[in-house]
Amino acid sequence: MAGMPLPPDGTPLPKSVQEMSVNHDEPPPEFLFKNNILGLSYSSTPPDSSVSVPIIDLSLLSTDVEQEKLRSALTSVGCFQAVSHGIPGQLLDKVREAAKQFYALPLEDKQKYSRAVNDVEGYGHDMRVTDKQVLDWHSRLFLRVFPEHQRKLNLWPEYPENFRKILHEYSLKLKHMMDHLFKAMAKSLNLEENSFSKQFGDDPIMQVRFNFYPPCSRPEMVLGVKPHSDRSGITVLLQDKEVEGLQVVQNDTWITVPVLPHAFVINLGDQMQIMSNGIFKSPLHRVVTNTDQLRISVAMFNEPEQDREVGPVEKLIDAGRPRVYKNVKNYAAFNYECFQKGKVALEEVKIDV
Ligand SMILES: O=C(O)CCC(=O)C(=O)O
Numbered sequence: 001m002a003g004m005p006l007p008p009d010g011t012p013l014p015k016s017v018q019e020m021s022v023n024h025d026e027p028p029p030e031f032l033f034k035n036n037i038l039g040l041s042y043s044s045t046p047p048d049s050s051v052s053v054p055i056i057d058l059s060l061l062s063t064d065v066e067q068e069k070l071r072s073a074l075t076s077v078g079c080f081q082a083v084s085h086g087i088p089g090q091l092l093d094k095v096r097e098a099a100k101q102f103y104a105l106p107l108e109d110k111q112k113y114s115r116a117v118n119d120v121e122g123y124g125h126d127m128r129v130t131d132k133q134v135l136d137w138h139s140r141l142f143l144r145v146f147p148e149h150q151r152k153l154n155l156w157p158e159y160p161e162n163f164r165k166i167l168h169e170y171s172l173k174l175k176h177m178m179d180h181l182f183k184a185m186a187k188s189l190n191l192e193e194n195s196f197s198k199q200f201g202d203d204p205i206m207q208v209r210f211n212f213y214p215p216c217s218r219p220e221m222v223l224g225v226k227p228h229s230d231r232s233g234i235t236v237l238l239q240d241k242e243v244e245g246l247q248v249v250q251n252d253t254w255i256t257v258p259v260l261p262h263a264f265v266i267n268l269g270d271q272m273q274i275m276s277n278g279i280f281k282s283p284l285h286r287v288v289t290n291t292d293q294l295r296i297s298v299a300m301f302n303e304p305e306q307d308r309e310v311g312p313v314e315k316l317i318d319a320g321r322p323r324v325y326k327n328v329k330n331y332a333a334f335n336y337e338c339f340q341k342g343k344v345a346l347e348e349v350k351i352d353v
């Protein structure tokens with residue numbers, strides 16, 4: 001693909017996903033997978049009781065038992081549901097409500113916050129990078145929340161009126177929680193508690209993505225988000241309060257992450273897999289669509305400071321476990337380039353043995 005001109009990201013969709021959904025349109029070919037994507041494991045077979053997403057009580061993370069549960073979750077499935085995290089349910093409801101009200105605005109009002117062509121920040125659709133790309137059935141609002149001076153406030157909705165205030169409050173709380181998680185993850189591997197956080201620097205990047213998945217008439221052929229692993233260190237995901245859709249791979253099966261209204265889904269990202277020298281797993285996940293319910297989720301990602309190098313923690317490298325990954329810098333952008341070329345970024349930064 002190298003050297004081939006890419007179709008401009010600006011190629012407009014004839015209609016937005018939201019409009020197509022409202023009109024019950026048949027999704028256009030760009031959105032369709034060739035085969036049925038759901039398979040028996042999703043549509044009819046109840047999940048095997050041995051496969052599930054672990055639940056971890058964050059208020060108990062100083063105990064050996066909970067730390068062992070954390071280590072076990074991150075070395076196997078790579079994600080868990082966090083409960084007793086200390087963030088009030090009322091705030092979570094406000095975040096969901098603000099997202100819902102923004103999404104309910106007329107399209108032209110939302111488009112005041114549109115992302116520019118070839119930029120990720122702002123409101124819009126899946127970025128189009130190749131003509132072979134199967135498009136995701138969703139729209140999103142993607143914003144950088146930290147460092148604070150890098151916020152592009154012109155892209156932060158002014159309606160609902162409290163949107164900016166709620167997002168600011170929510171981001172601060174999540175930053176605190178991510179710090180707490182980084183420490184617990186380090187301790188669960190018998191490392192100094194700042195082993196991961198210090199690699200991210202004093203002013204790490206945090207970005208939020210509000211995902212809107214309207215109903216789709218062909219859920220068996222169309223995905224809300226294609227299979228991917230996150231580019232982040234960790235991702236804190238607030239699922240819709242009622243509507244399921246997120247699935248992760250476990251034992252070669254897609255399993256649905258159940259809705260726990262006041263829990264967060266914590267997904268380990270690629271950069272944490274690198275820093276842990278491959279001990280923790282960055283899980284492959286996707287989002288399925290449904291025929292009759294809007295689903296909204298809010299994902300918060302952390303990343304190291306711009307131009308900061310991260311790599312496997314020295315103490316996790318030894319004769320029995322040689323270094324698996326090279327050091328990486330600006331991995332999110334690199335990951336995105338790989339995605340454009342159809343490559344898997346984590347494989348590209350592996351050390352050849
Ligand atoms: O909507 C979800 O549940 C997950 C979204 C996701 O994977 C992402 O934004 O990276």
Ligand SMILES: [Fe+2]
Pocket residue numbers: 228229230285
């Ligand atoms: Fe994701």
